[in-house]
Amino acid sequence: MASTSSVLRGIGQVALGAALLTAGISHLTTARKEFQAQVPSWFPADPDTVVVGSGIVEIGLGTALVATWKQPVRRRLGALVAAFFVAVFPGNVAQYAGRRDGFGLNTDRKRALRLLGQPLLVAWALASTRNRATKTGS
Numbered sequence: 001m002a003s004t005s006s007v008l009r010g011i012g013q014v015a016l017g018a019a020l021l022t023a024g025i026s027h028l029t030t031a032r033k034e035f036q037a038q039v040p041s042w043f044p045a046d047p048d049t050v051v052v053g054s055g056i057v058e059i060g061l062g063t064a065l066v067a068t069w070k071q072p073v074r075r076r077l078g079a080l081v082a083a084f085f086v087a088v089f090p091g092n093v094a095q096y097a098g099r100r101d102g103f104g105l106n107t108d109r110k111r112a113l114r115l116l117g118q119p120l121l122v123a124w125a126l127a128s129t130r131n132r133a134t135k136t137g138s
Contacts, residue, residue, distance in 0.1 A: 027055025078129025
């Protein structure tokens with residue numbers, strides 16, 4: 001029988017996968033222009049290409065989170081998702097520094113709070129995919 005923490009990790013993993021699937025699909029459809037506001041001006045690629053590419057990656061990661069349950073692959077996937085969140089962080093910084101609106105982030109305060117949310121996404125990815133805790137001393 002699965003422990004409560006194991007069930008909660010599973011729910012967290014599926015929820016994160018669903019969030020990534022939703023974000024990835026919106027990269028390719030309804031929010032494409034808003035995601036372009038997050039592409040740093042110094043990044044040497046067309047913003048639309050970056051948005052489409054990152055959307056495809058998010059769809060792939062989201063699908064993998066929903067479908068992957070065996071360790072150690074699950075843990076490695078969590079690390080990959082966390083690394084993705086770290087890799088896109090400069091886009092969030094660029095949105096803040098450039099005072100670019102998008103996704104309702106139309107004040108410096110809202111954009112700063114978004115920056116603080118990125119480490120939470122990293123933690124979520126790692127915590128929801130980690131191995132079951134082992135008892136010490138047994």
